[in-house]
Amino acid sequence: MGLENYILVLGFIFGFYMNWNIGANDVANSMASAVGAKAITLKQAILIAGILNVLGATFIGSHVTDTIRKGIVATDVFTDPHVVLLGALSALLAAALWVSFATWKSLPVSTTHSIVGAMIGFGIMAGGFSVIHWVKLSSVVLSWVISPLFSMVISFIMLKVIIRFVLSIKNPYNQALKLAPLFIGITAFVMVSSFLFKTPLGQNLAVDGYLAFMIALAASFIIGHAGTLLIRRFVTDTYQQRGAEEVFRKIQIGTSCYVALAQGANDVANAIGPLALIYFIVKTGTIAEAVPVPTFLLLYGGVGIACGISMAGYRVMGTIGTKITTLTNTRGFSVDFSAATTVLIASKLGLPVSTTHAAVGGVVGVGLARGLEAVNFGIVIKIMFYWVLTVPVAAITSMVVFLILKWFL
Amino acid sequence: MRIPFMSLFMTSPFDGLQEHAEKVKEVAWAFQQAMECYVITRCTTFEDLRNEVIDLEREADSIKRRIRGHIPKGTLMVVDKFQLFRYLREQDSVLDAVEDAMDWISYKPEPGVPEDIQQDFFLLVDATIEPIEELARMVKEARKYFDGYSNKQRDVVKEIIRTLRRMEHDADKLEDTLKRKVFAEVEDPISVFHLVRLAEIIGYIANHAQNAGDMMRAMIAK
Numbered sequence: 154m155g156l157e158n159y160i161l162v163l164g165f166i167f168g169f170y171m172n173w174n175i176g177a178n179d180v181a182n183s184m185a186s187a188v189g190a191k192a193i194t195l196k197q198a199i200l201i202a203g204i205l206n207v208l209g210a211t212f213i214g215s216h217v218t219d220t221i222r223k224g225i226v227a228t229d230v231f232t233d234p235h236v237v238l239l240g241a242l243s244a245l246l247a248a249a250l251w252v253s254f255a256t257w258k259s260l261p262v263s264t265t266h267s268i269v270g271a272m273i274g275f276g277i278m279a280g281g282f283s284v285i286h287w288v289k290l291s292s293v294v295l296s297w298v299i300s301p302l303f304s305m306v307i308s309f310i311m312l313k314v315i316i317r318f319v320l321s322i323k324n325p326y327n328q329a330l331k332l333a334p335l336f337i338g339i340t341a342f343v344m345v346s347s348f349l350f351k352t353p354l355g356q357n358l359a360v361d362g363y364l365a366f367m368i369a370l371a372a373s374f375i376i377g378h379a380g381t382l383l384i385r386r387f388v389t390d391t392y393q394q395r396g397a398e399e400v401f402r403k404i405q406i407g408t409s410c411y412v413a414l415a416q417g418a419n420d421v422a423n424a425i426g427p428l429a430l431i432y433f434i435v436k437t438g439t440i441a442e443a444v445p446v447p448t449f450l451l452l453y454g455g456v457g458i459a460c461g462i463s464m465a466g467y468r469v470m471g472t473i474g475t476k477i478t479t480l481t482n483t484r485g486f487s488v489d490f491s492a493a494t495t496v497l498i499a500s501k502l503g504l505p506v507s508t509t510h511a512a513v514g515g516v517v518g519v520g521l522a523r524g525l526e527a528v529n530f531g532i533v534i535k536i537m538f539y540w541v542l543t544v545p546v547a548a549i550t551s552m553v554v555f556l557i558l559k560w561f562l
Numbered sequence: 563m564r565i566p567f568m569s570l571f572m573t574s575p576f577d578g579l580q581e582h583a584e585k586v587k588e589v590a591w592a593f594q595q596a597m598e599c600y601v602i603t604r605c606t607t608f609e610d611l612r613n614e615v616i617d618l619e620r621e622a623d624s625i626k627r628r629i630r631g632h633i634p635k636g637t638l639m640v641v642d643k644f645q646l647f648r649y650l651r652e653q654d655s656v657l658d659a660v661e662d663a664m665d666w667i668s669y670k671p672e673p674g675v676p677e678d679i680q681q682d683f684f685l686l687v688d689a690t691i692e693p694i695e696e697l698a699r700m701v702k703e704a705r706k707y708f709d710g711y712s713n714k715q716r717d718v719v720k721e722i723i724r725t726l727r728r729m730e731h732d733a734d735k736l737e738d739t740l741k742r743k744v745f746a747e748v749e750d751p752i753s754v755f756h757l758v759r760l761a762e763i764i765g766y767i768a769n770h771a772q773n774a775g776d777m778m779r780a781m782i783a784k
Contacts, residue, residue: 185568320710396710472568479574481709516570520638526574526708531636536569 156562157435160238164431167242169457171249171424175264176206176461178256181469183416183508186515187409188470190485192402199466202413203459209417210425210455211448213348226276226284234434239558240275241427241434247271247551248423251543256465262543263507268423269293270547277548278555296504297540300495301514301533308491308518315483316522319397329397333384337404338377340490344411345369345376347497380407401482408489415496416508417455422446425454484524488515510540575639575646576705578629579653583698585622586656589615590694593660597687600667601675608673612664619657626654640708641781649781652774656694659766666763670756678747679757682740689733690764693726693771700726700778707782719782726775733768737761 184198193201248264248271255262276284322328346369384403429446480488492511499506513536520528596611629650633643667673675683700722707715744757 181568189571316711321712323714325710325712479571513570517638520570523638523640523708525571525638526576526640526705527572527633528570528638529572529634529636530638531634532569533636 157238160242160562161431161435164242164245164428165453167245167249168424168428168454169460171245171252171264171268172421172454172457173461173464174249174252174256175420175423176458176463177465177469178252178262178264178461179416179420179508180462180466183412183512184409184466184470185512186480186485186488187405189480190402190405190482192405192482192485193409195467195470198409198470199463201410202466203462205410205413206417206421206458206462207452207455209414210421210458211452213414213418226272226286234438234440236279237440238431238434239562240279240555241430243278243554243558244268244271244275244551245424245427247274247554248547250554251547251550255539255543260539262539263509264420264423265507266293266540266543267547268426270544271551272427273544274548274551275555278552292504293544296499296506297510297537299504300499300506300510301517303498304491304495304511304514305518305521306491307494308487308515309522310518311487311490312484312519312522312524315397315401315487316524320483325397326400329400330381330385333381333400333404334374334377336377336401336486337380337407338373340373340404340408340411340493341376341380342369342373343490343494343497345372347415347493350497380404398482401486405482405486405489408486408493412489412493412508415493417458419496419508421451421454421458424457425450428454479526484519487519487522487524488512491515491518507540572637573632575629575633576701576708578625578632579646579650580698580701580705582622582625582629582650582653583701585618585625586653587695587698589618589622589657589660590691592618593664594687594691596664596667597683600673601680601683605673608667612668615661615664619661622654622657626650645777645781649774649777652770652777653697655770656697656767656774659763659770663760663763663767666756666760675757676748676753679740679743682736682743683761686733686736686740686761686764689729689736690767690771693729693733693768693775696722696726696729697771697774700775704778704782716782719778723775723779726772730768730772733765737765 180199180202184193184202187193188195188198245268248267251267251271252262252264254260255267273285273290319325319329319332346365349365349369380403384400387403425446429444429450432447432450433444434440492508492515495511495514496506496508499511513533516525516528517530517533519525520530592611592614596608596615599605599608599611630647633639633646637643639646700719703715703719703722707719740761741758744754744761748754748757
C-alpha cells in the first residue's frame with residue numbers, strides 16, 4: 154500500500170470526524186425551533202433529522218462542493234498532487250478540530266465557514282496569498298451580515314402577516330385553516346424551487362428558470378391544498394381550543410423536515426468536498442479543475458452527519474426543549490420559513506451561507522416583531538464575533554496541521 | 563453559549579412580573595387580616611401580621627430588582643422597556659402604600675376604631691383589596707394577549723383596566739364618606755387626625771392599582 158492510500162484512509166477518518174461534528178453542531182439549528190415550539194418530540198426530531206440529512210446529502214448534495222473549493226481558493230495553480238493531497242487532508246482535520254473545540258467550549262460557529270477558513274489556510278501554504286480570491290472571500294464576509302439581516306426581515310414580515318391576518322382575527326383557528334393553503338403553498342414554493350435551482354436533481358431534469366418557476370408554482374398550489382386537507386383530517390375539538398397555533402404546528406413539521414433535508418444537502422459538502430478531492434487524486438493521480446463527487450461519498454458523509462446527530466442530538470435538543478418555552482408554533486414557523494428562504498436565495502447568489510446565521514437572524518426578526526416576551530439582541534454581537542473569528546482561526550490551524558503533516562508524510 | 567440559537571432566548575421579565583403580582587396579592591390578604599384585627603379593639607396579632615407584610619414586601623422588592631437587573635441593553639420585548647419599568651413601579655407602589663398604612667397604624671399606641679365607623683373602615687379596606695387581586699389576573703391576561711394579539715383578548719385586558727378604574731372610584735367615595743363620618747362623630751383631635759390620615763393612605767392603595775392599570779393600557783396600545 155502506497156503513501157497515497159494511507160492518506161486516503163486518513164481522509165476517510167477525518168472526513169467522518171468532520172461529518173460527525175457537523176451533525177453534532179448543526180442539528181440544533183434545523184430542529185431547534187420545531188422542538189422548542191413542541192411541534193415534534195425529541196425522538197422524532199432526531200429520527201427526522203438523521204434520516205433526512207442522509208437523504209439530502211445523498212440525493213441532493215454535491216453542487217455546493219465546488220463553489221467552496223473552487224471559488225475562494227484557485228486550485229489551478231497547484232501542480233503537485235502530493236501537496237494538494239496533504240492540503241486537503243489538513244484542511245479537513247483543521248476544520249474538524251476547530252469545530253470540535255468550539256462545540257466543547259460552547260462557542261457558536263458555522264461548520265461551513267470553518268471549512269472555508271481551513272481551505273484558505275491550505276491555499277496560502279501551497280501557493281501563497283496570491284491564490285486566494287479576495288473578492289470571493291469578501292462575499293463570505295458579506296454573508297455574515299447579509300444572511301442574518303435578510304432572514305431577520307423575512308421572519309419579521311412573516312410574523313407580522315400572521316398576526317395581522319390570522320391571530321388578531323375573530324376566529325383565528327378557522328382563519329388559519331382558511332389561509333393554510335397559502336402558508337403551506339409559499340413554503341412549498343421555496344422548497345420546490347430550491348430543489349430545482351440548487352441541486353443536481355434540477356440540473357438533471359434540465360429545467361430552465363421560467364419552467365422551474367412554473368413547476369414550483371404548480372407544485373406549491375397542489376402541496377398547499379393537499380397539506381390543508383391533511384390538516385383538516387386531523388382536526389378535533391381540542392384543536393379548536395388551541396387555536397391557530399395548532400394549524401401552524403402541523404405546518405412546522407413540514408418546514409423542519411425541509412430544513413433538515415436542505416442542511417444535509419448543503420453541509421455534506423463541507424466535509425466531503427476535501428475528501429472527494431483526495432479520493433480523485435489518489436484514484437487518477439492528477440488534479441482536475443472540477444472533481445466529481447461519487448454518490449457513495451455523499452452517502453458516507455450523510456451517515457457521518459446522522460451519527461453526529463444521534464449521539465449529540467439528545468443533549469443539545471433536550472436543553473432546547475426545556476429552555477425555550479416561549480417559542481410558539483407561529484413564531485417557530487416564521488423562523489423556519491425565513492431560514493429556509495435565506496439559505497435558498499443566498500446559495501442562489503453563490504454565497505456560502507450558514508443555516509446557523511439564518512436561524513439566528515430569524516429569531517431576532519420575530520423578536521423585533523414583538524413576537525417573544527424577551528429576546529437578547531445583544532448576544533448577536535457576541536455570536537458575530539465568533540463568526541468572524543472562525544475563518545482566520547480555521548485557516549491558521551490548517552496551516553499548522555499542514556506543516557506537521559508535511560513533516561511526517 | 564453552546565447553541566447560538568438558544569442564547570438568544572432569555573428568561574421573560576413577564577414571569578417576574580407575574581410573580582410580583584402574586585406577591586402583591588398575598589400582601590393584600592395579610593393587610594386585610596391585620597386591618598380586621600386592628601379595627602376591633604382586642605387585637606394581639608397586629609404586630610405579627612405587620613411583620614408578615616414587611617417580609618412579603620422585602621420578597622417582592624427582590625423580585626422587582628431581579629426583573630430590573632436582568633434586562634440588558636438590546637433586549638427585544640413585547641413592550642417597551644420603560645413601560646415595563648413604569649408598570650412595575652406602580653405595582654410595587656401598591657405594596658409601599660400597604661406598608662405605609664401598617665406603619666401609620668403602629669405609631670398610635672392604643673388600637674381600635676370607634677364602633678360607629680368600624681363598618682365603614684371594613685368597606686374601605688375591602689374596596690382596596692379587590693383591585694389588588696385584579697392585578698395578578700391582569701398580568702396573566704395581558705400575557706395571553708401578547709401571545710396571540712387577538713382583539714378579543716385585548717378587550718379582556720381592557721375590561722380589567724376599566725374595572726380597576728371603577729373600583730378606585732368606589733374606594734374614593736368610601737374614603738370620602740369615612741372621612742366625613744370621622745369629623746362628625748369622633749371628638750378626640752388626635753384620633754381624628756390619625757383616622758383621616760389612615761383613610762387617605764388606604765385610599766392610595768387603590769390609586770396605585772389604578773395607575774398600574776393605566777400603564778398596562780399603554781403597554782397593550784396598538
